[in-house]
Amino acid sequence: MTLGVAGCTESGGQTAVNNVAGYACASGAIERFDQLQFDATGRVLCRGEKCREFPDPARLIDGKGRTLWPGLIDAHAHLLLLGQSRQQLQLTGLTSLEAVQDKLRVWAKSHPGDAWIVGRGWNQMLWPVKEFPQAADLDVIVKDRPVVLERVDGHALWVNSTALERAGIDAASVAPPGGEIVVDASGTPTGILVDNAEALVTHLIPSPSRNEIVEAYRIAIREANSKGLTGVHEAGMDFEELQALRELGQQGGLSLRIAAMLSDVDANLASQKMPEHGLYEDRLSIDAVKIYADGALGSRGAALLEPYEDRPETSGLLFLSESQLAARIQKANERGFQAAIHAIGDRANRVALDALAEAQGGEPSPLRNRIEHAQVLAPDDIGRFAQLGVIASMQPVHATSDMWMAEERLDPRRLEGAYAWQSLQNSGARLAFGSDFPVEPVNPFFGLHAAVTRADRSGNPLGGWRKDEAISLAAAFCAFTRDAAYAAGDESRVGSLSPGQWADFILLEQNPFEMSVGDLWQVKVAETWLAGEPVFRGDKP
Numbered sequence: 001m002t003l004g005v006a007g008c009t010e011s012g013g014q015t016a017v018n019n020v021a022g023y024a025c026a027s028g029a030i031e032r033f034d035q036l037q038f039d040a041t042g043r044v045l046c047r048g049e050k051c052r053e054f055p056d057p058a059r060l061i062d063g064k065g066r067t068l069w070p071g072l073i074d075a076h077a078h079l080l081l082l083g084q085s086r087q088q089l090q091l092t093g094l095t096s097l098e099a100v101q102d103k104l105r106v107w108a109k110s111h112p113g114d115a116w117i118v119g120r121g122w123n124q125m126l127w128p129v130k131e132f133p134q135a136a137d138l139d140v141i142v143k144d145r146p147v148v149l150e151r152v153d154g155h156a157l158w159v160n161s162t163a164l165e166r167a168g169i170d171a172a173s174v175a176p177p178g179g180e181i182v183v184d185a186s187g188t189p190t191g192i193l194v195d196n197a198e199a200l201v202t203h204l205i206p207s208p209s210r211n212e213i214v215e216a217y218r219i220a221i222r223e224a225n226s227k228g229l230t231g232v233h234e235a236g237m238d239f240e241e242l243q244a245l246r247e248l249g250q251q252g253g254l255s256l257r258i259a260a261m262l263s264d265v266d267a268n269l270a271s272q273k274m275p276e277h278g279l280y281e282d283r284l285s286i287d288a289v290k291i292y293a294d295g296a297l298g299s300r301g302a303a304l305l306e307p308y309e310d311r312p313e314t315s316g317l318l319f320l321s322e323s324q325l326a327a328r329i330q331k332a333n334e335r336g337f338q339a340a341i342h343a344i345g346d347r348a349n350r351v352a353l354d355a356l357a358e359a360q361g362g363e364p365s366p367l368r369n370r371i372e373h374a375q376v377l378a379p380d381d382i383g384r385f386a387q388l389g390v391i392a393s394m395q396p397v398h399a400t401s402d403m404w405m406a407e408e409r410l411d412p413r414r415l416e417g418a419y420a421w422q423s424l425q426n427s428g429a430r431l432a433f434g435s436d437f438p439v440e441p442v443n444p445f446f447g448l449h450a451a452v453t454r455a456d457r458s459g460n461p462l463g464g465w466r467k468d469e470a471i472s473l474a475a476a477f478c479a480f481t482r483d484a485a486y487a488a489g490d491e492s493r494v495g496s497l498s499p500g501q502w503a504d505f506i507l508l509e510q511n512p513f514e515m516s517v518g519d520l521w522q523v524k525v526a527e528t529w530l531a532g533e534p535v536f537r538g539d540k541p
Contacts, residue, residue, distance in 0.1 A: 013040030014056070014441045015505055015532060020063030021511050022047060025478035038503035042531030047497055051368055058450060067511040070497045071230025071478075071504035072444045073484035075393050076372055076434035079234050079258070080241055081120075081154070082223065083216030084208070085438045089119025092152060092291050092438070095126045104263040108142045109449060116205055117142060120150035120438070125298060125405045126359050132182060135191025148201055153439050155296035157193045158174075159201055164189055167201045176200075178292075178319035180301070189254045195317055211483040213244035214253075221256045225536040227443045228525040230504040231257040233342070233393075233434065233488055236290040238263055249280030255535035257504070259488035261290040261340050264328055275336045277489075281531065282502065287489060288340045289332040290372070292319050294348035297375065297402060297409055302345035305378060311409045315385075316345050325355035327362055329369065333359060333541045335358060337491070339369040340393070346378045346417065364389025370432070370487060373398070376410065376426075377417035386428035391487045393432045394421065394475070396451035397440040403456075403465040415466065421451065422469045429470075432487035433479035444480055448512065449521035451476035457521045473512065473520070503532040 014037055022033040024047070033048025040339055045051070089107045094100050108117060124130055138147045138160035143453055146163035150156070164170075169189050175181045179196030181189050193200060208216070224232060237245075237260055262268045269289070277285040293364050295301020295317050300308055303318040320328065329339040339359070343352040352371055360369065370391035375398060399419035406418055417423070425431060435447055449457065452473050454464030464470055469480075485495030494502050509524040528536035 014038065014045060015059045015061065016051065017061045017063050017068060017204070017505075019065055020068040020507070021065070022068040022497075023477070023513065025474075025482040026496065026499070030474050030477065036383050036497060036503070036505065038532045042503050042533065044497050044499050044501050044503050046499055063507060067508040069228075069506050069508060070481045070495055071506055071530065072228050072480045073231035073233075073495065073527065074224070074229055074434040074437070074444060074480075075321060075432035075484040075487050076235045076395060077232045077442075078154075078236070079220040079224070079232055080213065080216055080237065082438045082442065083218070083220035084224075085120055086219050087216065089117060089149070090121055091119055091149065091387065092121030094122065097127055097129075097137060100133075101137065104138065104141045104147070108168050115145060117145060117147045118149075118205060121143045122152075122153050123152040128538055130408075132156075132190065132192045133158055133519055135159060135164060135189075138191065146201075146204075148205060148506075151299055153245060153296040153298050155195050155301050156299035157198045157201060157335075159191050159193065163192070163201050164191060166204055169193075169200055169350075171472075173200075178295075178317050180317065195301045196297050210240070210247065213241060214248050217244060217248055218253060221254070222536075223442055225255055225528045226538075227445075228506040228508075229256065229442070229444060230506070230528060230530050231259070231484070231490075231494060233259045233261065233484070235261050235436075236263045237261065238265065239268045242272065242286065245284055246279070249284050254280055254283040255530055257490075257494060257502075257530070258285070258289065259490070260284065260286045261288040262286065262293040263339070264289050264332070269331070269335070270535065273335065282493060285488070285490075288338040289328075290341060291325065291328050291332070291341045291463075293325060293341055293343040293352050294318055294345050297344055298405055300409070302376065303348040304345045304349070304376070304410075304414075305347045305350070306414070308409050308455070309411050315347065315520070318348060318351065320351075322351050322358070324407045325351060326358040327357055329359035333367055333369070335366065336367070338367045340372050342372045344373045344375045346376045346381070346414065346416075349374055350381055351438055353381055353388065353390065356388055356390055357384075360388060362388075368487065373436075375402075375419060376406075376414065377420055379417045379423075380425050382417060382420060383427045383430075385424060391430050391432055392424050393434065393487060394419070395434050395436045395440065396421070396447040397435060399465065399469075400450045400456045401440060403461075418466070420469050421471045424473060425471055430483055430486065431475075432484045433476065433478045434484070444520070445512075445523045446521050448473065448476050448480065449517070451479070452517045452520060455518070459518060473517065477512075503529065505529050
């Protein structure tokens with residue numbers, strides 16, 4: 001539905017927000033405006049000088065000079081994992097093995113009734129000794145029950161000996177395809193399970209109830225709203241998790257527009273045979289299928305064209321062959337689903353592009369297939385994104401979190417195509433930005449900061465890491481709004497506050513376009529609105 005602007009002269013249930021520095025990503029450049037008007041259904045009527053003086057003081061909201069942006073859209077995130085992580089042992093950012101052990105000790109003592117201890121967020125690359133930890137490091141703290149700790153990237157598990165015993169994992173165990181059971185020099189499993197080998201243990205963990213899943217989504221959605229998000233692309237879920245989102249939608253609990261990607265499992269596609277769009281007042285869509293090509297760089301599961309610099313005996317893990325991947329893409333596309341392919345290493349990205357070319361007949365697809373992460377690319381492959389109409393769904397904070405680790409894993413030549421936002425943009429590719437939370441923090445302003453500065457939030461390295469791949473704030477803003485909407489086929493509904501779109505917007509305490517780029521990560525969200533209704537106000541408890 002597209003609404004004209006003629007009705008802006010009569011109130012008729014209309015509301016206006018004025019006294020703002022408003023910005024939207026328009027077709028040519030960033031457009032600035034000082035007023036936004038929307039109707040009683042929560043649809044935008046007009047903005048800026050297209051709106052005449054608003055006649056009804058009772059429906060006039062004073063923006064108090066704050067900055068008004070379209071609601072930000074995270075094009076790759078994990079809402080359920082975020083909500084569950086807030087209920088589990090949190091290890092994110094800990095800088096030593098001893099710090100992890102201390103936190104585990106406190107958690108175990110305060111949760112004596114938990115049959116399993118489950119946590120996430122550890123990252124050995126932050127520790128003085130950057131080697132994988134071992135089961136014995138957990139055994140000295142907890143041995144009376146299984147401990148299962150997921151690495152920050154979600155691509156490796158660290159478990160204690162009790163968990164290994166429950167799963168029957170020993171020196172004779174063989175990892176499934178696309179997985180690795182890390183062993184020591186004697187062939188004994190160390191307690192680290194990479195990628196598909198994780199399932200050897202995770203299938204034993206008691207499944208959460210539907211109510212627990214719904215509550216985890218509630219927790220995550222509230223946090224997302226508080227950071228200025230009005231949309232999230234949920235990057236991989238099973239049918240039961242989708243049913244929990246439906247239940248939340250029926251309860252009126254979706255204060256976030258969610259574009260859901262089904263995990264590429266036959267049971268999921270057997271249950272959700274066709275895409276669905278615009279459920280629960282346009283707040284839930286099921287339009288994509290998430291397919292994995294490889295693992296992650298931090299756990300050395302990313303599939304590389306050449307061996308890892310710091311572990312030359314491996315080149316990572318390719319989950320599917322090119323023909324298998326092409327068949328998966330075709331299966332999804334034939335049912336009307338967009339294919340979203342997780343690919344991090346340069347080999348995985350090449351195989352993904354080759355498979356997409358085969359599945360699409362060498363032409364762009366109207367379904368807008370996409371590659372998630374696209375972290376390390378062979379320079380020769382960069383131009384293929386635009387040629388094939390493949391969306392590069394990337395997460396800027398990964399570059400500033402991974403930079404020192406990436407330099408250990410890859411030689412300088414291969415880093416030329418790593419986190420290559422500017423090169424992709426110059427080639428004509430469409431970028432859609434996200435965070436991959438809870439792998440990274442939820443806050444999208446951290447991503448905007450990383451995209452523009454290529455530095456961490458302490459300002460390191462001075463001048464930015466491989467700064468030639470930084471992009472402008474305007475381009476990053478568009479990648480978190482209009483272009484993220486485009487990646488889900490939603491650009492006519494959200495993303496630019498155009499007439500007829502939903503009035504999804506945020507009010508900011510600072511103006512990002514008028515501040516030092518080094519301070520972008522400190523921008524505060526004052527209010528978040530969805531369909532013309534507030535869903536977060538920072539001054540409200």
